[in-house]
Amino acid sequence: MAISTAHGPRKRSSPPDRGPDMKPISAVVLVGGFGTRHRPVTYAVPKQLVPLAGQPMLFHAMDLLPTAVSRITLACGYKAEAFETYLRLHPYRVPVTVVKEEKPLGTGGGLKNGARDVTDPFALVNGDVISGLDMDPMLEFHREHGGLGTMSFYEVEDPSPYGVAVWSEDQRIVRFVEKPPKESAPSRWINAGASIWSPSVLSAIEGGREVSLEREIIPALLSKGIYGFPFRSWWEDAGTPARLLNAQRLLFDHPRTGRFAPTGKLTGARIIPPVATGKGCEAEGATVGRYVTLGEGVRLGKGAVVGDAVLMDRVEVGAGAEVRRSILGPGYHVPAGAKVLDQCLANEGPSK
Ligand code: GDD
Ligand code: MG
Secondary structure (H helix, E strand, C coil): CCCCCCCCCCCCCCCCCCCHHHCCEEEEEECCCCCHHHCCHHHHCCHHHCEECCEEHHHHHHHCCCCCEEEEEEEECCCHHHHHHHHHHCCCCCCEEEEECCCCCHHHHHHHHHCCCCCCCEEEEECCEEECCCHHHHHHHHHHHCCCEEEEEEECCCCCCCEEEEECCCCEEEEEEECCCHHHCCCCEEEEEEEEECHHHHHHCCCCCCCCHHHHHHHHHHHHCEEEEEECCCEEECCCHHHHHHHHHHHHHCCCCCCCCCCCCCCCCEEECCEEECCCCECCCCEEECCEEECCCCEECCCCEEEEEEECCCCEECCCCEEEEEEECCCCEECCCCEEECCEECCCCCCC
16 A cells, blocks of 8 residues: 655654653554454455544554654554564554454453563554543553553544443443443443553463454453543544544544655646645546545546545546545546445455
8 A cells, every 4th residue: 555645743742751651652553453344445455554634543443643753563463474574664652563363262262362562561552543532641540540541532422342441430341341231331431442550460361262352351350440431532442434434534634743644746736635645646627535545556547526535546447437435446447437325345345
């Protein structure tokens, strides 16, 4: 994919030694899922490498981590090599080590397998969340309160696709239920997928088998003191095509300085910002925007219209075709005059 949009500066500068709170810590990012809800695009590319607003979802998730993070382990399973290749070509601001699972170990098993040599505390982020959460005060909160962990929570209308918690007045979580039915959800505050942990959480996870952090480990460890850190601003889990496109809109609407400065050019196209463009795209006579990411070498024919969409490397859209609210995998071809609305499409199918 290799989007050439500039990776902008961090929202905060990275001060390595500002007292004990700035002691460097490590982080684990979970990216081992199959991305089933984004098929067939995820047959070609793992979910976290789909570009949103000019850079892979993974980089937005890593941008969430506290400033004190000085090294990251990617807990990979499905398509681990794709992460290695991407990171070799596009190094992140701190070193990232890829750790692979032979078989899927779930979020808990993936954490256990990936969390070798972690610091006390360490940060953990799901690789498919994007947010306005600031994890620096959260790390401070964790250091002040102690306990086993501090998890971030965001309030939503329907909490049923997520982990849901209730905490007491001192913010200690007293109940945590993963994906409860809407009617019986104990609150509307959902696990935002970004947390801080003491390494002792790892000893509660059995190695070598599939373990769900949210279903098995967190509920069992509440008595050890896990705190809730609620925040409002903005948040999304890019786990479905519709949510992925919403994540892209949110990212475009909350830019960090310089993040979307496109290095690719779209000569002769009508641009409706915000748009992030990869190198070598051609779009003479086409209309692009708003909320569009084009990978490298994308070609749009005359009169083609693309809005609210992600077109990965080498996608071709024929003359007069219309693509809206859609995600197109690498090299996908839209015939001239066709309408592609609300689709997630790719050339790849399941490998035999
Ligand atoms: N290493 C590894 N191994 N990672 C995995 C595995 C695995 O077997 N299974 C899933 N992951 C990764 C996914 O790739 C994703 O980045 C992250 O773990 C979370 O998995 P999802 O499949 O996206 O979970 P979810 O969105 O249904 O629920 C989780 O995230 C919600 C917030 O976004 C839970 O943590 C919920 O409690 C939470 O509310
Ligand atoms: Mg998710």
